[in-house]
Amino acid sequence: MIHLTEEEIAQCSDALQDGTFDRLPKAIRTHLAECDACASEVSVLTELMAVPAAKTKHVRPLHHYAMAGAAALLAAVLLFFWQKSTTQHEAVQWAEMDPTVQTPTEPIPVLDTVQPPKEKPVKRYAQNVELEKLRRNFEGSYRSSVIDVLTPSIDTLRSKDRLVWNNPNGLPLYVEILDHTNHQVQWIETSASYVDINCLPSGLYYWKLFNVEYDLLYCGKIIVQPSNH
Amino acid sequence: MKRVSTPSQVTNQEVLDLLSLVRKVVWHYVRRGSIPQRESDDVVMSIAEKFLDRKNLIDARFKGEAKKTTYYIAVMHRMCCEVIRAQHRNWQLVDDSVDTRMECMASDDYETEKQMMLDQEVNRLKHLLAFTQDDRAKLILFFKVYFDLQLHEQDVQLYAKNRTKEVMLLLLDRTDRSKDSIFDRLSKTVNVVEKKQIKKDAVRMWFNSQLERLLTRMNMHDGSRHTKESLSVLLEMMFRP
DSSP states (O other): OOOOOHHHHHHHHHHHHHTOGGGSOHHHHHHHHHOHHHHHHHHHHHHHHHSOGGGSOOOOOHHHHHHHHHHHHHHHHHHHHHHHHHHHHHHHHHHHHOTTSOOTTSOOOBOOOOOOOOSOTTGGGOOOHHHHHHHHHHTTOOSOSSOEEOSOSEEEEOSSEEEEEEOTTOOOEEEEEEETTSOEEEEEEESSSEEEEOSOOSEEEEEEEEETTOOEEEEEEEEEOOTTO | OOOOOOOTTSOHHHHHHHHHHHHHHHHHHHHTTSSOGGGHHHHHHHHHHHHHHTHHHHHHHOOSSSOHHHHHHHHHHHHHHHHHHHHHHHHHHSOOSSOHHHHHHHHSOHHHHHHHHHHHHHHHHHHHHHTTGGGHHHHHHHHHHHTTOOOOHHHHHHHHGGGHHHHHHHHHOOSOOSHHHHHHHHHHHHHHHHOOOOOHHHHHHHHHHHHHHHHHHHHSSSOOOOOHHHHHHHHHHHHOO
16 A cells, blocks of 8 residues: 655645645545554644644754753763762772772783774764663663672773772673774773773773673773873 | 754754754654653754755655645654664663653643643544544444443434434433443444444444554554553543533
8 A cells, every 4th residue: 555645644634733634635535544554644743733832842052052062071071070089989998898809009900002093083982872772771780789880881081090890709700892883992801890991092982891601790981081181 | 962964055043943843753752652751862863864864855845735844744753753663672672760751741740741642642533533534423423322422413413314313212222231232223223324234243343343443543653552441531531522
């Protein structure tokens, strides 16, 4: 069955609103009597047209989006400094209480140097749709009761920084760092409660935490700022 | 969230107007839970971008048979349905800890929102009944009898024409309210008005197919889950004086 075009659907909707449905061409009326899809579409469209603009969410002009963006950036910077101080403070407190945690004097797993990507700076911060969905699944929740990730789901880091979680039993874990194109940048084995990230070029990265069975325990996002920021 | 890239010939004001229309379409589905609220801005932007990309073609296809705004919304509505079909499974993978529909409603007056949605459903039902064309009067009369709604002489007259009094006597006899008895009276009605010799089973089958078709149409596009019971409530609201 050939369905009605968008304009014919709109024509029917207009006719219903104006009370002139019976004046529509016979072919269109017959089609609506027979075709569930088009009939349903017309009914939804007619109701959409009847919804007053005030009942929908307010649309901000584009310059408001720019202002909102600037405000969000400022908030993100403030949040970054606040979260970093909180996370580090919590990590130190926890380390003092738990003898299984590696102290900073113990050997720390360090990621190898990565060659800087030859991309435009803006592209390096492009989100990966699949990894973004995965990250959202883990946002605010921890699949494992043994490992609690302390690093925020979205963390803004400098080129040298640390991913932190809670691993009181010293379980062997794997950390995979992926760039925004879902290519592996680093793979590291550790039984500590953190890994240090060194020499990551600026850009958007995702990181995954696996247990020894390769069960995915967590997925987070890392935004590495340019070193001159 | 993506930014909308605008073709050079589209003014900023036009973009704002189009965004307003897209948001209207998207929020229809957000309110009904087909689109999670967290995704609404992304869906709005993706539809707006697609629309602006194809705007020249969309305008070229417009013949002026409908109002342009209605036509634009019809196009955006199809684009929105495409997005829902493509993303529905992915959206369901994320388990919201809060009911975004309730959250969305709580920001406004909940009762007003509820009433507005009920009114929308009643209106949709009214429109869908209008599409039944020649069977409209017969179907409305049968619904009223089947769901035991208040029957007016005018309802009978639209179907029975000059046999109205005869049919009124048949249908107002409500001593036995079983479904079997109802279909028996309806078959007698059809036989009187249409000068046929059909049995109650044939009427029952015709009526059930009409009911199913109406429910299919009510539930087709926006994630509604109407049943025979909810339909009876909507019909009661629709015929309420």
